[in-house]
Every structure is written in structure tokens, then in C-alpha cells.
Amino acid sequence: MVLPPNVSEADFNAALGEFRSAVGANWVFSSDEDVALYRDSYSINWGEPDERVASAAVASAKVEEVQQIVRVANRYRIPLYPISTGRNLTYGGSAPNMRGSVVVDLKRMNRILDVDEKRAFALVEPGVSYFDLYNHIRERNLKLMLDVPDPGWGSPMGNSLDHGAGYTMAAFRDHFSSHCGMEVVTPDGEVIRTGMGAVPNSDSWQDFYYGAGPSVDGLFAQSNFGIVTKMGFWLMPMPEAILSGTVTVPRHQDLDPLVYEVSYLEDLGLTGMPQYGSPVGRSAFGPGAAAMASLMQNGWPSAAAVENFVAAQKLPAWSVQLYFYGPEETVRGTWQAAKRRIGKAIAGATFQDGEFLTLPIPKEKEPTQSDKPRLGIPALEVFNMVARNAGNTTNPPDGHADLFVTIPRKAAALWESAHVLFEAYKELGLPAQQNPFPTPFTYYSRCFWTGTTVPTWRDPEKNARSRALFEKVMNRCAEHGWVGYRTSPAFQDLLISKYSFNNNSLLRFQEKLKDSIDPNGIISPGRYGIWPASMRKNRA
Amino acid sequence: MRPTLLLLLSVGLGSSVLAQTPSETNGKVVFDKWCAPCHGAVAPKNVMFGNGALAGTSALAVKYKGKLPAVLEQRTDLTSAQIKSVVRHGLYGMPITRKTEVSDAELDDVVAYLMRNRKK
Numbered sequence: 001m002v003l004p005p006n007v008s009e010a011d012f013n014a015a016l017g018e019f020r021s022a023v024g025a026n027w028v029f030s031s032d033e034d035v036a037l038y039r040d041s042y043s044i045n046w047g048e049p050d051e052r053v054a055s056a057a058v059a060s061a062k063v064e065e066v067q068q069i070v071r072v073a074n075r076y077r078i079p080l081y082p083i084s085t086g087r088n089l090t091y092g093g094s095a096p097n098m099r100g101s102v103v104v105d106l107k108r109m110n111r112i113l114d115v116d117e118k119r120a121f122a123l124v125e126p127g128v129s130y131f132d133l134y135n136h137i138r139e140r141n142l143k144l145m146l147d148v149p150d151p152g153w154g155s156p157m158g159n160s161l162d163h164g165a166g167y168t169m170a171a172f173r174d175h176f177s178s179h180c181g182m183e184v185v186t187p188d189g190e191v192i193r194t195g196m197g198a199v200p201n202s203d204s205w206q207d208f209y210y211g212a213g214p215s216v217d218g219l220f221a222q223s224n225f226g227i228v229t230k231m232g233f234w235l236m237p238m239p240e241a242i243l244s245g246t247v248t249v250p251r252h253q254d255l256d257p258l259v260y261e262v263s264y265l266e267d268l269g270l271t272g273m274p275q276y277g278s279p280v281g282r283s284a285f286g287p288g289a290a291a292m293a294s295l296m297q298n299g300w301p302s303a304a305a306v307e308n309f310v311a312a313q314k315l316p317a318w319s320v321q322l323y324f325y326g327p328e329e330t331v332r333g334t335w336q337a338a339k340r341r342i343g344k345a346i347a348g349a350t351f352q353d354g355e356f357l358t359l360p361i362p363k364e365k366e367p368t369q370s371d372k373p374r375l376g377i378p379a380l381e382v383f384n385m386v387a388r389n390a391g392n393t394t395n396p397p398d399g400h401a402d403l404f405v406t407i408p409r410k411a412a413a414l415w416e417s418a419h420v421l422f423e424a425y426k427e428l429g430l431p432a433q434q435n436p437f438p439t440p441f442t443y444y445s446r447c448f449w450t451g452t453t454v455p456t457w458r459d460p461e462k463n464a465r466s467r468a469l470f471e472k473v474m475n476r477c478a479e480h481g482w483v484g485y486r487t488s489p490a491f492q493d494l495l496i497s498k499y500s501f502n503n504n505s506l507l508r509f510q511e512k513l514k515d516s517i518d519p520n521g522i523i524s525p526g527r528y529g530i531w532p533a534s535m536r537k538n539r540a
Numbered sequence: 541m542r543p544t545l546l547l548l549l550s551v552g553l554g555s556s557v558l559a560q561t562p563s564e565t566n567g568k569v570v571f572d573k574w575c576a577p578c579h580g581a582v583a584p585k586n587v588m589f590g591n592g593a594l595a596g597t598s599a600l601a602v603k604y605k606g607k608l609p610a611v612l613e614q615r616t617d618l619t620s621a622q623i624k625s626v627v628r629h630g631l632y633g634m635p636i637t638r639k640t641e642v643s644d645a646e647l648d649d650v651v652a653y654l655m656r657n658r659k660k
Contacts (some may be wrong), residue, residue: 027640034639036636037628037636037638037639038638041630041634041635041636041638042635059640074644085641086638086641087635089635092635093635093636096636105638105640107640107641108640127640131577153577304656342655345621349603367582367583367584368583368584369584370584372584379577379584380578380594381584381594381595382595383578383595383596383633384593384594384595386633387595387596387598387632387633388598388599388602388603388632389598389599389602390602393602393603396599396633397632397633398630398632398633399633400633402631419580422552463601489603502621526627
């Protein structure tokens with residue numbers, strides 16, 4: 001049995017009794033067997049003293065119960081950790097940020113409160129998953145499209161509150177910025193509604209984000225200033241058609257103008273998320289493996305050596321797949337415009353027409369449809385990447401920890417970051433996977449993300465090695481100003497320490513808010529580096 | 541009165557007697573929602589990662605090499621303890637499933653569904 005820090009067993013048991021009164025005895029989980037279900041399956045500290053395990057869990061079904069839970073927690077100084085669907089694997093799963101916290105499991109709050117087809121929004125509770133919302137829309141034949149993350153087993157609310165992202169148009173795939181209106185239980189047990197939700201009788205809660213005065217919605221993402229119990233989201237009207245097309249360019253240096261041309265299309269709202277690739281780089285996992293090993297055998301190669309390598313391989317250096325959403329006339333016209341612009345800017349560019357789909361996709365065709373997230377269909381097929389597969393038949397990891405750092409949206413930054421990652425791996429004596437053909441993640445349209453994924457295990461020795469690698473890469477990248485946007489609880493203090501401008505003035509400001517809004521420090525202590533005053537150790 | 545009485549009885553039964561009698565039919569519903577996205581039989585024609593199968597089915601195909609069916613619904617050897625252990629503890633990349641997601645009663649239904657063809 002784990003107790004919350006600085007809470008006696010008697011007080012803890014009294015609090016559990018009051019939680020049971022609030023939500024019903026069946027919905028307070030305190031046996032070792034039940035509490036173990038709130039472990040982070042992908043924990044990088046599995047089975048170690050600092051694994052972030054819960055002391056108990058309490059599952060509320062309505063906002064009034066959340067208010068009662070918060071008031072009980074204040075009385076007994078019980079740290080709470082809210083989860084929505086608890087599927088934020090890689091970033092903590094359903095486990096708390098701090099060992100000994102009581103998880104507030106909001107999965108039972110699973111009502112889809114409103115979906116407005118003509119105004120294109122949804123209002124949902126925390127326990128609604130992307131699958132739930134997708135099925136709701138499909139069953140009613142609503143002409144709306146979701147933007148889903150991959151995997152799609154989480155919730156719109158949880159994903160947006162941890163700054164998750166999807167795959168379609170820029171306006172929708174930044175899930176937090178496409179929300180409109182939230183309801184929050186604050187640490188004192190009050191309920192607030194943001195934007196137009198604060199206006200009695202308003203019917204525009206999901207239409208207008210700001211209302212008037214300071215917008216506080218951002219305070220409730222990646223933070224610990226309240227428990228969000230409702231959120232609205234703008235949805236994409238279902239386009240009549242989706243067309244994809246693939247561009248290739250021959251030379252390594254062509255990535256620079258390619259990024260500019262693709263960004264031009266994106267920033268005008270003409271294409272969805274671009275999927276960059278490298279045919280030469282991909283070949284290194286197959287027939288080109290020996291040639292790539294030769295290129296990299298003496299360290300990071302010169303630009304001339306890289307260009308010669310590309311020419312010898314007789315494969316394009318780069319590719320990008322574009323996705324166009326809209327009426328058939330516009331998607332075909334935009335693809336034509338993309339061909340014209342890129343063909344003029346980059347000698348030797350080639351263009352291949354991709355799949356043309358009309359929407360909605362017939363229900364019977366959905367299971368066999370590829371690239372589901374691009375079409376707004378939640379799926380779990382991405383797990384092929386980390387599960388036991390043909391490339392890893394005997395030793396699949398138990399999970400993974402992802403380190404994605406933000407870099408400028410330009411080729412030079414992408415190449416430089418790959419080189420830095422390469423050197424970091426070598427410093428640890430590990431086989432460096434990086435080469436001069438990195439491809440960026442483009443979830444956020446205005447920047448690139450790059451980085452690495454390390455395996456996690458139910459084995460402390462292996463996890464120690466993964467942690468060392470993760471921290472090495474994070475530190476090396478930060479020296480160049482490349483810092484992550486999201487990380488698992490094990491690394492959140494380290495991550496936030498990188499946002500250190502003016503003696504950590506941003507964090508110190510957040511701490512002042514914390515002390516004012518949550519003086520007892522009951523909501524998610526330590527979430528993204530924000531600790532209550534009583535737990536603020538080792539900081540000036 | 542009779543319909544009302546029947547409704548009340550059925551509501552009461554739902555939480556007591558029926559909960560103790562696992563339902564293969566409901567097990568199929570629960571399986572389709574919670575398990576099929578990885579362990580289903582129907583796969584997309586291609587995916588970015590992997591060989592075109594769903595992740596769980598693909599992983600079991602690699603593991604068993606044809607000695608056992610990769611599709612869980614085609615297995616005849618699964619036991620209740622096996623199923624419950626994997627659902628509640630996870631296995632490799634498959635995470636733990638909580639009781640607020642799949643209740644103990646629903647898990648019993650899934651067990652009944654997956655064991656319906658078990659060899660006696």
C-alpha cells in the first residue's frame with residue numbers, strides 16, 4: 001500500500017470513506033489489485049522506488065462528484081491526479097505525476113453532450129474517446145470529420161489538454177487550439193466556464209472562444225490548476241473528396257526549396273499535413289543498408305559525400321505526400337497548382353497522383369481502408385511499429401518514451417539536429433540510427449518536430465539505459481535551443497528546466513499562480529514542473 | 541403495469557443474476573469495441589508501419605508462426621486465466637485495461653465469447 005506524502009493512514013482512510021460517500025463504494029479503488037490497474041504500462045521506472053504509482057483511484061460520474069472529491073482532498077491534503085480516458089501512454093498513461101496521488105478517473109463521464117452539424121462543433125465530457133465520438137457521428141450520418149491522433153484510443157479532451165495533434169488541416173490538427181470553451185472544477189471546488197460559457201443563456205459557447213477579458217483556457221493544459229469536465233471542439237465539415245499526391249525531388253539540397261513550397265501551400269490552407277519521406281533513407285532499411293553503412297562509417301559525412309551517395313543510389317533524396325481536402329474541383333486544381341509551383345522551383349521533381357476518395361467512405365470499406373487517421377478515422381494500426389513484427393520477432397519492448405523537440409521549419413535545422421542526435425548516441429556507445437536523411441514530424445504546421453524514441457521495459461536495468469539515453473538526447477538538443485513540447489512525468493522537471501529564460505521567470509510566474517489558486521497543492525503536484533510551495537525542492 | 545414490472549425486474553436482474561451469467565453475445569460487443577482494433581481479423585490493405593495486419597494479430601502471427609491462429613476469435617485453446625491476466629496486466633505494448641473501461645462483468649463476457657469454441 002502506498003500513501004500520499006505527508007498524509008497519515010488514518011486521514012487517508014477517512015478521505016477514502018468520504019470519496020465513497022461522494023461516488024459510491026464501487027467506484028473507489030483501494031485494494032492493491034485494483035490500484036495496480038492505474039500503473040503506467042509504459043513506465044520507464046517500472047518496479048523501481050520512484051515509479052509513479054497511485055495510492056487509490058476514485059471514478060466520478062458527474063461534475064458534482066468531482067467537486068465533492070476536490071473538497072474532500074482539500075480537507076485531508078490528498079493529492080489528486082485527474083485522467084480522462086487514461087490512454088496517454090508514453091506520456092504517463094493512467095498513472096499520476098507524483099507517487100501516492102489519488103487518481104481521479106473520469107472515464108465514467110462519457111456523455112457526448114452536443115454535436116452540431118451545421119455549426120460544426122462537439123461538446124464532450126472527459127471519458128468520451130475518439131472512437132466514441134466518431135461512431136456517434138457516423139451512426140447519425142452527420143457531415144462532419146474528426147481530426148484524430150494516432151493511436152486514436154484516447155479522448156479529444158485528454159489529447160488536447162496534453163497538446164496532442166492529428167493529421168488533417170492545420171486548423172484542426174492542433175487539438176488544443178481547435179477547442180472552444182471548457183468547464184473546469186477549480187481546486188477550491190468551484191465550477192467555472194470559459195469564453196461564452198460564462199454568459200447565462202448564451203448559445204455560443206462553442207462558437208466564440210474568447211468571450212471578453214483574459215482568456216484562461218491555456219492554464220488548464222499541461223498543468224495543475226483545475227479538473228476539466230467539459231470541452232467543446234470545432235470539427236471539420238466533411239469534405240466531398242480527398243486526393244493525395246506524392247512529390248519526389250532528386251538531390252539532397254532540394255529539401256530546402258521543397259520545404260518552402262510545401263509550407264507555402266500549408267500556410268495558405270491548401271493542403272493537409274505533409275508527410276515527408278526519403279526514398280534513399282528508406283532504402284537503408286533494405287537493399288541500401290550496406291551503402292548507407294559505408295557512407296556513415298567515418299562519422300557524419302560531408303555535403304559533397306552525401307550528394308554523391310544520392311546520385312550513386314539512383315533514388316530520389318526526398319519525397320513528400322500531400323493531402324487535399326474539399327470539393328473535387330478544388331482538390332484536383334490545388335494538386336495541379338502544387339505540381340506547377342514545385343516543378344518550376346526544383347529541377348527534376350516528379351509527381352505521382354495518389355488515391356482519390358469521395359466521402360463518406362462506405363462503412364463496409366472502412367476496415368480495409370489505409371491511412372485511416374488521414375481520413376479522420378480513429379485506429380490503432382500504428383502499433384505495428386512497436387509491437388512484435390517482422391523486423392523484431394523476439395524482443396518487442398514493453399513500451400516507449402518519445403522525445404520530440406521543436407526545431408525551425410527548415411532543412412538546415414533538420415539536418416543539424418540529426419547530426420546532433422547522431423553524436424549523442426555515439427557518446428553513449430550506442431549504434432547511431434541517424435543519417436543525413438531525417439524526415440520531420442509536421443503535426444504542427446509552423447514548426448518541425450524531430451527526436452527519438454527509446455524503448456521502455458519491465459526491467460530496471462534496461463530502463464536505466466533508456467533513461468540515460470533519453471536525458472542525454474534531451475540535454476544535447478537543449479544546448480541548441482531544441483526542446484520538447486511534451487514528455488512523460490519522469491522527465492517533466494528536466495524538460496521544464498530548459499524553459500529557463502530570465503532565471504526561470506516563466507515557471508516562477510506559474511508557481512505564483514499555483515500558490516494562489518491551489519494553496520493546498522492538491523491538483524497534480526509536479527505536473528510539467530509546477531510543484532506546490534510545500535513540495536518545491538531544490539529551486540531558488 | 542405488467543411492462544413496468546417486467547422492466548423493473550429486468551433492471552434488477554441486470555445488476556445481479558444476469559451479471560453472474562456471462563454473455564457471449566455481450567462479450568462479442570465488448571471485444572469489438574476494446575480488442576478488435578488490434579486483434580481483429582480484417583486488416584487494412586496497407587499501413588505505414590507493418591505488413592498490413594492489425595498490430596495484435598500481426599504480432600501473434602509472428603510469434604506463433606502458424607502453430608496457433610493469430611486471430612484471437614479463432615483460438616480454441618484460450619483459458620479464462622490467460623485472457624484476464626493479459627487484459628488486466630497488459631503484455632508488451634498492450635497496456636493495462638482498467639475496470640472503468642472494461643468491468644469485471646464485461647471481462648467475464650469477453651472470456652465467455654473467446655472460450656466459446658474451446659476444445660472440451
